[in-house]
Amino acid sequence: KLKSKQNRKAARAKQREETRADPYVVRTSTFLNHITPAVPARTRFDLEAIPVASTGFVALPDTDGGDTCGADELVQIHGCTYIPWDGLSNIPITDSEGRIIAVLVARPQQGDWDSVHRHAFNTLKSTRRRCRFPKNSKRHRRGNF
Incomplete structure (x- = not known):
């Protein structure tokens, strides 16, 4: 059985x-506007020191459960x-x-980005009373809802 799995x-x-697929070729305008000016933060x-498996990263168990820090x-x-970071x-x-x-x-260059966020915020705010989560989902290890 092990041999057939291998x-x-x-x-x-x-x-x-x-x-x-063939490697992605970046458009010249994208390269000049976004990649060239980007200064890496090392x-x-x-x-090499993180635990991995053939399927990807192996997360360590969450032991302190939901504490936040500044x-x-x-x-x-x-x-x-x-x-x-300025977000720009x-x-x-x-x-x-x-x-x-x-x-x-960086956020998109379009001038209406702030209004898009305001609209999304107002929509979420006005509909939040109708949003329902099952009791067992309200306190979750990835955050409370």
């Missing part, structure tokens, strides 16, 4: 490799790096080897 896994990997995060605590106690520029976040692990993406 064979299926190898066959799927071969099929993925054969059907892999962190000390060691991507930016000062994240920086001073937990060793995080504070990166000031793109900032790639890199690991200790310079690999991009996250991106702070």
Whole structure:
């Protein structure tokens, strides 16, 4: 049984490799407007040190359950790096080897972005009384609803 599982896994990997799409080619305007001006923020995060499985990242169990902390605590106690961001520029976040692990993406350039957010806020605010969650979903390990 183990051998057949390994064979299926190898066959799927071969099929993925054969059907892999051509690399994406970035448009010149996108490259000039968004990628070229982006200055990476390098962190000390060691991507090689995190636990992984063949299916992806293996999260550690949540032991302290839902405590919140401020930016000062994240920086001073937990060793995080504070990166000031205006929301108008793109900032790639890199690991200790310079690999991009996250991106702070700028808001769209369109002038109506603030009104889009105001409209979404007002819609959520006016309909929140009609929003219902099952009792077992109100207190969730990823946040209360």
